Amino acid sequence: MTYSGFRVIREALTGHKGWRSVWRDAHPKPHYDFVVIGGGGHGLATAYYLAREFGEANIAVVEKGWIGGGNVGRNTTIIRSNYLLDANEPFYEFSLKLWEGLEQELNYNAMVSQRGILNLLHSDAQRDAARRRGNAMILNGSDAELLDIAGVRKLYPFLNFENARFPIKGGLLHRRGGTVRHDAVAWGYARGADRQGVDIIQNCEVTGFRIKNGRCLGVETTKGFIGATKLGVSVAGSSSRVMAMAGMRLPIESHVLQAFVSEGLKPTLPGVITYGAGHFYCSQSNKGGLVFGGDIDGYNSYAQRGNLPTVEDVAESGMSLIPALGRIRLLRSWGGIMDMSMDGSPFIDKTPIDGLYFNGGWCYGGFKATPAAGFAFAHLMSTDRSHKTATAYRLDRFRTGHMIDEKGQGAQPNLH
């Protein structure tokens, strides 16, 4: 079933009776060439690209709940390619390019909206850092514009420019950044993968690995043993728990990150704003709600809900930037579990166990990485070599001293 304008009109005229489910509810076969654990954005994208780009067949995605019910359904939907380091920026630029072609590629409306991201600046030092970052971005094929105060005022006249502590001195504008409908990403990749013959197995929790002589033979699940020649783990948020079943300890702590959405408003915020001084970021959803978030709660948590001090802290930050926020009602808040790695950067790597591959440690940057992470993980699983944009995401980088400390804040999860 292909989506088109014609199809939408025809369905509208015939009572929408022709729509069918877009992926099969598969039951596990005894053995697959590739099994991906985790039916989130990354896992589904991995399966899709394994089939589509790397020509692999006999692939399954195993998900303990329902697909898209994890972090891909619990984020603030922002995509961007505004990183600084050589280890990062080419990867996120690759990701943004994939986002730009995603809807055509998947024939699925993911509401990719390149509405622009503005990083606000509050001091001369921040402006220097932004100029350096902007240059790094441009060198890697991304886009960046340094705005002065007048430039920011023109875009966002309602910000608190005269804030005594953090006056706004300008901003770094990344026009190709924006937002995507997060659920549609999972659904679009699921449909795309299904059309390539991938089995999507939901409500199937992994309970253990079968490992013999250092080689992974498959995975024990609540639906029985599933054999796999190559097994990829892509379960951000549960990475430590799943990999512990394979006897591995990871450089990861799990922390909760809260996000918030307000009541629906008329169009207010044209793009995405990030406010580094208070650590607050905000955009407006297509339904009108302001979607925003701030820091992680800062201690180990699997609760998928946060604590009130962080709610207060985020709200205070937001109000110090957009005083008008004080007049709107907060509709919902939710928490996602983040794989906080020791340097704030992810992993896409083989493990010491043969046939077992790992993708995780995305901290709170997993959503924007979805297409590239899926592509790079599929590349790794199919060819046993790292994709050229993901060579730095090694599991042993702490041992060898090749940390990717994007924020320059040190080697401890709650600093990132």
Added chain:
Amino acid sequence: MIIPHPLLGPRDAQEFTYLGDASLIDRPDWQSENAMQEFHDYLYLRENPAGQHRELWFHEQGDRSWLVVTRNTVTHEITQVELASDVARAQGRGR
């Protein structure tokens, strides 16, 4: 979250800063054969359980003591709080 401080009674968790796993008390021996490996594991690798977790909290805005807090990472329930110095001493460590 309220942390029941063994000396000061119940205190708001906002008065504290968090360091992480309480095993960070057990610093490896720098003269050991495998010091490189041990320090790598000590600094970077974590058990990261969902459930009971022993962790270090610093009472920065209070009496500046280090506490070992046993907390459930799924429910945030705190079941035990000890002074980190007591924990270290019970392991036969100095001072």
